[in-house]
Amino acid sequence: MGVGGIYSSPQRGGIAPYCVASAYMLCSPPTTDPDPLWEVIKHYRGLRRVRMFIWLACHGGNMTKSERVRRHLADDSSCDACSHVVENALHVLCDSQQARQL
Numbered sequence: 224m225g226v227g228g229i230y231s232s233p234q235r236g237g238i239a240p241y242c243v244a245s246a247y248m249l250c251s252p253p254t255t256d257p258d259p260l261w262e263v264i265k266h267y268r269g270l271r272r273v274r275m276f277i278w279l280a281c282h283g284g285n286m287t288k289s290e291r292v293r294r295h296l297a298d299d300s301s302c303d304a305c306s307h308v309v310e311n312a313l314h315v316l317c318d319s320q321q322a323r324q325l
């Protein structure tokens with residue numbers, strides 16, 4: 224991250240170095256209440272792809288059949304494995320027979 228100059232920063236009590244991060248901070252609204260779920264997920268120290276999978280599962284981004292129906296990619300949201308009415312992330316990760324066996 225390069226430093227390109229200085230700017231007035233009320234948060235830092237006057238002058239601070241200018242960089243991309245400082246410009247982003249100036250343009251972004253102040254965040255006082257970060258997502259507590261993200262705070263837990265970002266401290267996960269396993270594989271990045273597992274952390275991404277957890278984040279997607281918590282935000283409904285995994286490509287389940289119900290997500291395919293929502294995106295108009297499929298017509299049927301029932302589970303192929305057990306014929307449950309809706310195959311969503313909760314069903315796949317917790318409620319299905321395969322998940323319960325784990």
Ligand SMILES: [Zn+2]
Binds near residue numbers: 303304305307
């Ligand atoms: Zn199922």
